Amino acid sequence: MKVRIEFTYKTPKGTNATFSSEEMNAGKGILLAEDLERTERGKNLTFIDSMENSWTLKELKEFMKEIETEPHNITIYFDGGFDLDTRKSGLGCAIYYEQNGKSLRLRRNALVQELNTNNEAEYAALHLGLRELEHMQVHDLPVRLVGDSQVVINQLNGEWPCLEEELSKWADRIEAKLSQLRIQPEYELVSRKKNREADRLATQALKEIEITSTIETASDK
Numbered sequence: 001m002k003v004r005i006e007f008t009y010k011t012p013k014g015t016n017a018t019f020s021s022e023e024m025n026a027g028k029g030i031l032l033a034e035d036l037e038r039t040e041r042g043k044n045l046t047f048i049d050s051m052e053n054s055w056t057l058k059e060l061k062e063f064m065k066e067i068e069t070e071p072h073n074i075t076i077y078f079d080g081g082f083d084l085d086t087r088k089s090g091l092g093c094a095i096y097y098e099q100n101g102k103s104l105r106l107r108r109n110a111l112v113q114e115l116n117t118n119n120e121a122e123y124a125a126l127h128l129g130l131r132e133l134e135h136m137q138v139h140d141l142p143v144r145l146v147g148d149s150q151v152v153i154n155q156l157n158g159e160w161p162c163l164e165e166e167l168s169k170w171a172d173r174i175e176a177k178l179s180q181l182r183i184q185p186e187y188e189l190v191s192r193k194k195n196r197e198a199d200r201l202a203t204q205a206l207k208e209i210e211i212t213s214t215i216e217t218a219s220d221k
Helices: 026-039 057-067 120-133 150-156 165-181 193-208
Strands: 002-010 018-020 040-047 072-083 088-099 103-114 142-148 182-187 212-216
Touching: 002 026, 026 040, 026 057, 040 057, 040 193, 057 142, 057 165, 072 165, 072 193, 088 120, 088 193, 103 193, 120 142, 120 150, 120 193, 142 193, 150 165, 150 182
Parallel strands: 072 142, 142 182
Antiparallel strands: 002 018, 002 040, 072 088, 088 103, 103 212
8 A cells, every 4th residue: 555644844933834745655654653743743634545545543554454364455467469360368467565564475467368469468468367356355445557569558547548449358357356345546557678477477378388386575565
């Protein structure tokens, strides 16, 4: 969960100024807010999340304690590839998240035959990632959805129209799954280089190499 801190700073002589921080992980924000409170110079301290909801320090600490044992701080990297010769599609997703104080990574891929274009495969790969979140019982959280497909990212974030019938159906599936899980999506378009892990998983799927794994990582992605 990402938040920014807004507060009023008061000098010993009574001069006030209002500040707003950069966006950061909620855990880091709590540590900074507690330090500000200890100085007794940070007043009217409020956290603002990515959906522009306001939290007090007490409310945010209670929320973070509640979700500590559940997957949170989630990012899905997704990629899909379509082989014109075999008419098969490879789907790949890498999910980074935190749970019980650990940073974890889930990798999953799939080989499918019912798709007709690379753009459909990209949408299907994202849908695969969301189905994994459903299996993990993730709900009511913001989730970063990261891919290198301009079509998928820009259509889902509303910047591009979705005119093709099949892609429109996939967009509807994505929106329905997000609504079902009450997930607040944060779409991010990256270069292919920064999406290498999901790309590799999709390529392995096309080679009929099945990957399903969850490991602990040194730090979050």
